[in-house]
Amino acid sequence: MDGANARTEAHPFMVPSLHFAGLRFDPVTLEETLKALDERPGFSPFSLFVTPNAEHSYFRRHDAEFDEASENCWLSTCDSRIVMKLARLAGMDLPFAPGAYVIRDMFTDIIHPDDALTVIGSTLQTIDLLRTRYGLTRIHQHIPPMGAINDPKAVRDIIDFVADHPARFVFICLGPPQSEKLGLRIQKDGRATGIGMCVGSSLTTLAGITPPAPDFMERNSLVWLYRLAREPRRLWRRYLVRGMSCIGPGLRDIIRFRLGLGSANTGPANKGG
Numbered sequence: 001m002d003g004a005n006a007r008t009e010a011h012p013f014m015v016p017s018l019h020f021a022g023l024r025f026d027p028v029t030l031e032e033t034l035k036a037l038d039e040r041p042g043f044s045p046f047s048l049f050v051t052p053n054a055e056h057s058y059f060r061r062h063d064a065e066f067d068e069a070s071e072n073c074w075l076s077t078c079d080s081r082i083v084m085k086l087a088r089l090a091g092m093d094l095p096f097a098p099g100a101y102v103i104r105d106m107f108t109d110i111i112h113p114d115d116a117l118t119v120i121g122s123t124l125q126t127i128d129l130l131r132t133r134y135g136l137t138r139i140h141q142h143i144p145p146m147g148a149i150n151d152p153k154a155v156r157d158i159i160d161f162v163a164d165h166p167a168r169f170v171f172i173c174l175g176p177p178q179s180e181k182l183g184l185r186i187q188k189d190g191r192a193t194g195i196g197m198c199v200g201s202s203l204t205t206l207a208g209i210t211p212p213a214p215d216f217m218e219r220n221s222l223v224w225l226y227r228l229a230r231e232p233r234r235l236w237r238r239y240l241v242r243g244m245s246c247i248g249p250g251l252r253d254i255i256r257f258r259l260g261l262g263s264a265n266t267g268p269a270n271k272g273g
Contacts, residue, residue, distance in 0.1 A: 012036035012075060018094065018264040020087045021250035022057045024076050030097040030105070033077050037102070037195065038110045040074075042168035046192035047074035048183045051099035051199060054080050055238055057246035059177045066177040069184035074195065077102070081221040086250040090257040092264050099199030103206055111169070113137055118165045118194075120144065120158055120182070121173035122203050129207040140165045149178040155185060163191035171197045173204075 013036070018025045028036070037049070050056075050073045060067045070076065077097035078084050087094040111117070113135040119127055120142055127141050142161040148154035162170055163186075170192070172179040183196040204210045212218070213226035224239045256262040 012040065016265045017076065018087075018092060020090060020092060020094070020253050020264055021054075021083060021246045022060050023052045023083070023246070024071055025052065025078050025087075025094055026076050027093065027095060028075075028077060028097065029095045030077075030101055032095075033075065033097045033102055034105055034110065036075060037106065037169075040195060042116070043166075043193050044195075045190070046162070046170070046187050046194055046196060048180065048187065048196045048198060049073065049075045049077075049102075050180055051077050051079035051097070051102070052083075054083055054243040054246040056176060057249055058242040059180075061245075063177050063181070065181045065184060069180040073180075073183075081223075083246060083250070085221065086247075086254065090250075090254040090264070092257070099197075100202045100205055100212070103197070103199055103202040106169070107134055107206060111136075115169070116140075116165070116167040118142075118162055118167040118170045119173060119203070120162070120170065121179075122171070123209075126204050126207045126209055129209070130203065133207070140167070144174075148174070149181055155182065158182060159186050159189050159192070162186050163189065166192070167194045169197055170194050171199070171203060173199075173201070175200055 013026055013028060013032075015027060018027050048069060050070055052070065056070065060070055078094050079098040081096060084094050084096050107130070111134065114137050117136065117139040119139065121144065122141065124141070124143075127139060130136060131139055142158060144154050144158055145151065148158065172183055174182060176198070179198040179200075183198055186192050186196060201210055205212055213223040217223060217226050224243065228235050228239050253262070253264075257264065
């Protein structure tokens with residue numbers, strides 16, 4: 001089963017996706033996202049949930065496999081207040097449903113202690129803390145080696161682990177673009193079930209290992225600055241190079257849409273420029 005067919009069979013909303021700044025979004029609220037996640041049967045064929053942010057615009061232009069995974073996922077919600085505000089300048093109503101909020105509310109309102117969960121990546125400490133905090137009894141974790149996406153045996157081991165541990169939710173915690181590319185490969189393998197949650201470091205934040213940004217920085221679209229200040233050597237390229245690459249495509253779409261030269265509903269956005 002290819003990615004496009006998987007999405008067509010399982011996509012939870014009849015409303016069309018929106019395309020802006022080289023990214024695909026399903027224009028659904030946090031509450032609608034949670035409802036869709038809760039209602040999808042755990043035995044459904046494996047498909048992906050992704051939460052695009054500004055950095056994803058860079059990866060979609062430079063990595064064909066990441067682009068395929070992002071365009072053909074089951075559900076794609078906005079993880080960037082900056083992108084959301086740019087979209088408003090283009091006349092688009094793009095709800096904010098970031099991965100951190102989705103994960104927080106899933107563990108509070110959707111996931112039950114006896115639900116089967118699978119985690120790819122993260123740390124033993126993170127999973128132990130979550131197991132204790134939420135009383136989880138059926139959580140399985142596989143920690144692949146660094147750079148696993150480029151190691152065929154490591155990828156096969158991950159795919160086999162997910163297939164051998166059927167779960168309602170599969171948390172892929174390798175970060176972009178690895179998580180989305182790996183999720184696409186699991187989906188194409190065809191044996192796994194459930195939803196692949198590509199939500200970055202949300203589990204470590206939920207476990208309290210990585211502190212969230214202060215509320216005032218969250219409200220004012222400064223989460224990126226908070227994270228950059230905490231880990232400048234690791235994150236400067238993500239925020240100051242790859243993250244900024246969405247501005248050009250975003251401004252181009254603002255001009256196109258305002259001049260009536262295109263529509264966010266007419267298929268994938270032009271990712272050039």
